[in-house]
Ligand SMILES: Nc1ncnc2c1ncn2[C@@H]1O[C@H](COP(=O)(O)OP(=O)(O)O)[C@@H](O)[C@H]1O
């Protein structure tokens with residue numbers, strides 16, 4: 001992969017295998033194991049086929065979701081999003097099977113097969129080809145092709161056939177249980193750092209509370225630390241951060257910066273930003289969905305760079321679907337808050353998201369889980385969710401009927417209900433995200449709700465008026 005994301009990320013560190021006797025019976029959670037890309041095969045463990053997926057990001061996410069229930073048979077060891085990266089990734093990841101979209105342009109099947117044979121000897125190719133265009137890629141080197149619409153089970157079967165293991169059903173064998181990812185304390189801000197920190201609020205699914213969290217976090221950061229905070233609504237088509245921050249009447253939005261391409265004028269940026277509660281500066285999503293495409297990745301990069309010069313914290317509210325612009329922020333983010341909720345689909349999509357981050361080489365210490373009770377009814381316990389994700393939850397936000405009201409009034413709950421459990425949890429989140437601030441201020445924690453904006457401790461500069 002190009003860009004700042006390291007290719008062999010820290011996810012791929014080999015882990016120690018638990019003692020053999022602990023592998024005899026698989027615990028229920030082992031089936032949901034998210035991270036075993038580099039797990040060495042232990043005795044009694046069915047070989048897991050390592051698959052590298054080369055496709056557009058949206059299709060990669062679909063495939064990850066399809067394959068999520070088959071982690072005992074297939075492991076996505078890497079992804080490639082650009083033609084140029086496919087062979088390089090194969091060389092690094094050494095997959096057993098390359099699952100490659102026929103839409104990846106680039107080399108023809110025979111050339112790709114030859115290059116792959118050199119990069120990852122023994123790896124097989126499985127083409128993803130829409131029905132009707134199979135002939136276009138047919139070559140003696142390539143056997144079967146698979147349709148994009150295929151189900152997870154069919155895809156796994158095709159991968160197994162490509163790998164040459166179709167003769168037998170997989171041995172049902174115990175998988176070594178993945179270690180639980182404990183909370184990693186954040187490092188204090190590096191002395192002399194002049195760029196603001198980026199916190200991305202992300203989930204693989206809509207309606208789990210991303211925007212509620214991003215807005216409350218931005219306001220909470222501003223109130224609790226006195227720092228200069230910006231909020232970027234990256235849900236460019238359906239963004240509602242403006243409504244939640246009561247600045248939806250503001251006339252300028254990110255689309256006004258789109259025409260500036262890779263250079264964003266700081267003065268223009270200041271004019272385009274709205275000012276919401278607690279002086280949080282808000283970069284709104286375009287007024288109408290079709291304008292979203294005007295904002296390019298390079299454009300967004302320039303915007304974040306410029307915002308980072310004049311703000312201590314930049315909170316980014318992500319859209320529900322994954323696209324290049326979100327990937328750009330994933331690469332840059334100092335902390336990715338993965339939002340999940342108490343229901344099966346939310347937890348499932350979180351597993352897929354974690355798997356995706358692993359494939360992208362995102363370091364574990366940049367990821368934290370926020371569990372939000374977005375509905376009254378709870379299907380799981382927090383402990384179950386942690387077991388399923390193999391990730392400790394950083395903060396749990398309660399269900400609060402006042403959330404809807406606060407959205408309607410455009411006033412985040414941390415402002416209107418500072419004594420609520422919700423606000424308490426947001427303060428804990430802010431403390432986690434700003435260790436230097438939390439450290440120096442622990443003694444005054446109780447004053448926080450009473451004298452909010454008085455604390456200006458580590459701002460990069462003065463807050464803009
Ligand atoms: N903790 C909560 N308590 C009560 N309702 C919530 C909570 N979190 C989210 N909601 C509800 O879920 C809806 C969706 O939240 P939102 O932040 O817009 O999700 P997303 O941005 O992930 O699509 C909100 O309008 C609100 O009604």
Ligand SMILES: [Mg+2]
Pocket residue numbers: 210211212235240317318
């Ligand atoms: Mg949203």
